[in-house]
Amino acid sequence: MTVQGDRSNLPDSAAEAVQARFERRTAATLEFADQAGAVASAAHAMAVRFHQGGKLVVFGTGGASTDAQHVAVEFVHPVIVGKRALPAISLTCDIATVTAVAAHEGMASIFAHQLRYLAEPADIALGISADGQCPGVLAGLVAARERGLLTVALVGGSGGAIAASPLIDHLLVTNSTDPRIVKEVHVTTYHVLWELVHVFFEQSALLGPGVVR
Numbered sequence: 001m002t003v004q005g006d007r008s009n010l011p012d013s014a015a016e017a018v019q020a021r022f023e024r025r026t027a028a029t030l031e032f033a034d035q036a037g038a039v040a041s042a043a044h045a046m047a048v049r050f051h052q053g054g055k056l057v058v059f060g061t062g063g064a065s066t067d068a069q070h071v072a073v074e075f076v077h078p079v080i081v082g083k084r085a086l087p088a089i090s091l092t093c094d095i096a097t098v099t100a101v102a103a104h105e106g107m108a109s110i111f112a113h114q115l116r117y118l119a120e121p122a123d124i125a126l127g128i129s130a131d132g133q134c135p136g137v138l139a140g141l142v143a144a145r146e147r148g149l150l151t152v153a154l155v156g157g158s159g160g161a162i163a164a165s166p167l168i169d170h171l172l173v174t175n176s177t178d179p180r181i182v183k184e185v186h187v188t189t190y191h192v193l194w195e196l197v198h199v200f201f202e203q204s205a206l207l208g209p210g211v212v213r
Contacts, residue, residue, distance in 0.1 A: 025184060028176045032185050035172060039189065042152050042170035043196030044206070049124045049150050050197065051207040055087035057119050057149070059111040059140050060128035063183055065092035067128050071190045075197075083198050091115070091140070111140030121148030128186060129153070130179040132160025142167050154189060156182030 046056070056075055058068040068090040075088035091114045092098065101113045115125065125144030127137040132155035145151045145167035153162050156174040163171055174185040200206055 024176075024178070025181055028174060028181050028185055029188065032172075032174050032189070038170065038172060039192060040196060042172065043193050044200055045150055045170060046124050046152065046193065047197045047200035048207050049122060050086050051201070051204070052122055054120065054122035054124055054150075055089065056124045056126060057089055057091060057115065057144070058126045058128070059091040059114075059137060061092075061107075061134055061136055062130075063179070064128040064130060064134075064137075064186075065090075067183070067186060067190070068092045068126075070187070071126065071128075071194075074190070074194050078194075084201065086197070089118070091118075108135040108139050110136050112136075112143035115140055115143045115147065115149070119144060119147060119149055123149045124152065125149045126152045126154070126190075127162065128155075129160070129162055130156045130182045130186075131177075132157055132162040132173070134162070138162050138165060141165065145169070154186050156186075 050056070056072065058071045059065075060068045069092060072088040072090040075086045078085060091111050094114075097114060098110050101110045105113060111127075119125065123144075125141055127141045129137045132153075137153075138161050141151045141153060141162065142165060150170075151168050152170040152172070153168045154172050154174075155162050156179065157177050159171065159173045162168065163173060172189060174182045174189075176182050176185070
């Protein structure tokens with residue numbers, strides 16, 4: 001019988017394979033940490049919008065759609081006791097609206113359409129795409145910026161078409177072509193954004209006049 005944790009029956013190559021996979025993830029995270037200034041700048045801009053009464057509007061397709069829901073609930077219902085709730089919605093939750101827009105206007109319009117009717121100029125648009133190539137996320141960010149929203153993009157790989165858009169205010173790129181690793185770094189990134197937004201809220205002098213209580 002093999003006891004849990006006993007490696008006696010495993011070749012050394014198995015442990016080496018596990019180590020290599022952790023190193024790939026560590027390398028991507030540490031490389032992303034070099035963008036600390038960009039992350040701080042995005043968080044500050046988000047905090048200012050919240051401070052002025054705006055809300056966060058998050059969207060993505062596939063696996064990123066669940067990330068969008070995760071981000072929204074973190075802001076609306078903070079897991080850290082004592083942190084204030086902030087308004088946020090995910091555009092991936094209303095399946096009736098998503099499928100109706102997709103059927104009549106095409107998949108690329110599912111977020112842009114909602115943003116035009118649900119978002120206000122004071123809001124924040126956060127688009128998530130593992131490769132930066134999602135047409136729906138790009139169209140949503142473009143529609144958001146044209147409406148006056150602050151635009152923030154979490155992408156991977158080379159950044160794709162989203163990174164090439166001049167309408168993205170804050171671009172955060174995870175330099176990996178492995179969508180699993182990109183997703184893992186994105187989760188860490190939006191947790192850091194959440195933390196920093198609250199740090200800035202505790203330093204209201206950095207956010208300008210008109211504190212929202």
